[in-house]
Amino acid sequence: MGMASNFRETRFDDVTVLASSHGGAFPYGNTVVVTGSQARLVIDPSLDIDHDPVGADAVMISHAHEDHIAGLKHFTGDKYAHHADVDGVRSLQVLLDGYGLTSEERHAVDAQIGDQFALPDGFPEAIGVGDGHVFDLGDASATVIHLPGHTAGHCGVLIEPAGFLYVADIDLTSFGPMYGDVGSSVEDFLMSIESVRAIDARWYGTFHQKGVIDGSAEFRRRLDAYAAVIHRREERLLEFLARPRTIPDIVAHRLVYRPHVELPFVDAVERRTAQLHLERLEAHDQIISTDGGGFVRR
Ligand SMILES: [Zn+2]
Known part of the structure; x- marks a missing residue:
């Protein structure tokens, strides 16, 4: 893909994952590129991305968090996010509103995001899409799957015929699911875990550390361990009460x-x-x- 220095490229049929050379822990992550016969789609350009490596026709943002839009300023293709998160892509201030911070916390977070990500004020041209939206790339397609919980508009993308399901921040880390935003929901997160569990894919890609999981059996095993963290937190809370x-x-x-x-x-x-x-x-x-x-x- 050329002149890649900050990431390692791995091919999965029509899908190329630009794995973070920093290991993929926040603030870094893995960027997904889908190359069809007619068009190219990039998903979640990370902080490791310092130029558009493919001349993307479209960029899909899985949700309005700064680590997923960190490299977006390098792209001229159309930008997309789910209707429920697109305002946070359009405006950094709306993105920050989603964290439910006190004014003191907001000041500190704003400064931290400024230092780490050097984000522009927003991408007002971003286009809202809904569940089932299809990016027709010629001999490949990418279908948006709404997976709320982490944020209200958090989405995965299913790439066919490759059989690659990108699950974004259903990231399978031992840290467990994150649902700390104003628009987060535990119930929705649990339902979204069930939604992805039901999808038979050949590969499952996450934005953070784990990268790409091979096969549905291994994916479901890791998904169980991940979901268990939600129940462990609730048990710990109940003990504390x-x-x-x-x-x-x-x-x-x-x-x-x-x-x-x-x-x-x-x-x-x-x-x-x-x-x-x-x-x-x-x-x-x-x-x-x-x-x-x-x-x-x-
Ligand atoms: Zn996130």
């Missing part, structure tokens, strides 16, 4: 990050994650709220 606890107590206790991790968005993610699990536990009659604004196990 043996005594009444407020949301700030739960944020300090931490469900997602380890205690030593200090990043400007950690508290916001912990707050939203706690809130979503509390809603689930309340709906399932496992906890009750207390007079002091706390929650306790039944």
Whole structure:
């Protein structure tokens, strides 16, 4: 693909994965290129991408997070994202709104994103698409699959006839699913995990560390381990609610990050994650709220 220095290219039929030479942990990731007989599609150009390596006709953004649009400024082709996330691609300020930050946290996150990603103010020309949108590339097609949960508009892409399913930030890391945004949903994340589990593909590509998984058996095994993290967090929360606890107590206790991790968005993610699990536990009659604004196990 030429002059690639920051990434390693691997071919999977019509799909080329530009694997991050940094291992793919945030803020890096793996970029997907689909080469059809008539057109070329790039998905999630990462921070490792410093030019358009293929002259892409279209760029699909799986969701409005800065690591997935980090390399987008190098592309002149049409830019796409799901209707529910496209405003965050159009405007960096809308993207930041999605994190539900306090003004102090926002200042720190904004500065961090500025330093790390050097993003423009947004891509106002980005086009919204829905579930089932097909990019016809000639002898290959790429179909958008709406997989909400991580964000409201998070999407995967199924490339045929290759049989390559890109699952973006259903990333199978041992860290587990992330659902710390205003638009995140645990229920939707669990449903999206079931959606991808039901798709028989030859390869499954993730944006972060794991890269490409070979075959549905291995993919489903890893998916089970990944989904189990959601249930482990909920069990840990339930144990912690043996005594009444407020949301700030739960944020300090931490469900997602380890205690030593200090990043400007950690508290916001912990707050939203706690809130979503509390809603689930309340709906399932496992906890009750207390007079002091706390929650306790039944
Ligand atoms: Zn993300």
